[in-house]
Amino acid sequence: MPLYELIKELSESSGVAGFEGEVFDVVKRHLNGFVDELYSDGFGNLIAVKGKGKYKLLVAAHVDEIGLIVKHIDDNGFIRFAKLGGVPDHVLLGQRVKVHGVKGVVRGVIGCKAIHVMKEDERKQLVTYDKMFIDVGARSKREVEDLGVKLGSPITIEKELVMLGNGLVCGKSLDDRAGVAVLIEALKRASPRHKVYAVFTVQEEVGLRGATVVAYSVKPDVGLAIDTTIAGDHPEIAVHEAPVKVGFGPVILVADGRRDGLGGGLIAHPKVRQWLVNLAEDINIPYQLEVVEGGTTDAAAIQLSRQGVPAGVVSLPARYLHSFSEVVSLADAENLVKLLVKAFESDLPI
Template identity: 45%
Template sequence: MELEKLLEKLSNAHGISGYENTIKDIMEEEIKPYVDEARTDKMGNLITTKKGEGPAIMLAAHMDEIGLMVQYIDDNGFLRFVKIGGWFDQTLHSQRVVVHGSNGPITGVIGSKPPHVMKDEDRKLPVKAEDMFVDIGAKDKEDAINMGVDVGTAISIDRDYVPLANGLVTCKAFDNRAGVAMLIDAMKQLSETDVKATVHAVGTVQEEVGLKGARTSAFGLNPDVAIAVDVTFPGDHPGIDKKDSALEMGKGAVITVVDASGRGLIADRNVVKWLKETAEENDIPYQLNVGGGGTTDATAIHLTREGIPSSTISVPTRYIHSPVEVLSLEDLQACADLIAKAVLNIEKYF
């Protein structure tokens, strides 16, 4: 399955917010055969275009993953860090990481004060990220610096892509390498058809820290309509109720109606109608999402200039913002198919 191989390639690569170049290079290499032009803007967004005479649509998939950054190196060579993006601190503890030093990648582990020397009341409390550190095996601060580590060095989680049962797969950074993979696959599908629309397939930067690349790229492109391509959390596993998310893995692509209880995106009704009817006409399984938390690039895009009609197509993904995200390959393909079919169907609606 080509889409799975692409997802694996993207997910095993590293690129935290602001340091997306490795992902951008992969995306550019994979998508170039299916577009007329590709460029990188001043912000670092990859903007590719397939030219047409119809409406202009922006398809946006953010390239960054959440990560860490070296804040300082102590005298014993341990790295103190800050979080880049939205981490739940407990998922960081005892993880293996890649420290992206100037001399090449360095393996490290996240450690903290051992429970053996904690007081009883302290053992009952979760360890905060501010009390953790990265151990790269350095003898002291000078040794760490000589290894290529400095203040501002990026750190990402060290996890490999592996299959689970029943067509499920797991890795770090499906948020949002899944979106990038779906976007590339959709553009490949479109390359084999007669596309009337002008399609801007954009890999955006710094979504996890404020939707930044989406805002600047949408301003420059000023499309007629936009779809963000991302992941979203389902409510089909222990610890979450259906009232918090009625979505399920294996039930197809997710079309956003509202996210963050309307504080983020209230999707344009015609866009939602377009996506729903396209899915139904092509027998693509889909789900509708009215979410209480979490936003996507569509939040920034739809507020650009005088406003851009927008929604989001997402793949349901368990354990988002952790090193062990899980999704269904069938859902992933449904999303890619819906993106492609929607582009072909756009002139009926815009």
């Protein structure tokens, strides 16, 4: 199956943090017959093991996406919601959504009052999510409940993955379904030299929760996260804010963090970082290095497990992260598959 098809299927499946079941169905179907072991842990992570050997390499790609959850249904049948993960308010308005009720998917739209009736100063202000609601076409709370929707039902954005020019694809949840697709494809192609624990982690977007527990149970010798990172190759962003570019190869992380001073993030283990650089050069693929502020990955949790785990990150550069219309390059994804296959088939940096 071409990588494009796999990315499309994963991008269009639904799985906000804590409700990742549908994505796992896709992952399991594609891994069937290609791995030695496939199991879930008590928290909900899916773990695929391939290869023998003395050392364990844990590779994490998160299956959860940012989204929403039903918080309240009013008497007139309108739904108020809370966010699951870092959803910017300004990308929500007008989105069509899928509310995942117990009787199946219910379509809806995120509404707010029309611009025509906004006062002059209101028009200039960002409409915040607490001023928005979801309209599923129901006339009462009872009608909403009859559709199977109730407090706690997860909500995803409805978005088809499409091709843009120059081998770029645009869709929702490419953070990190593009990474999930890459990990599946690499597992299929590789004959690992060590024990690869490919972990499809849950609840990354709400605080690296799945990676935290799985790193403890697997006890890896080396940890890697496969994720997406901020590309700055478009208008209204300065090159020094996000120097990596879409289409210029996978990104090998030097350091990241959520706050000033790179707090809460990861300083990639120098041996792991250099190992990835050497592998990329060995197979002659382009790569980019980065220091990034404003986010981190599962690797930040993995490195702190038990007595510490040497950890690193390889990412796909992505435009418009957390916008429900993220853009990545298929060429970058293919090169990242090659890099991972090489990593699986090479000695670990320990």
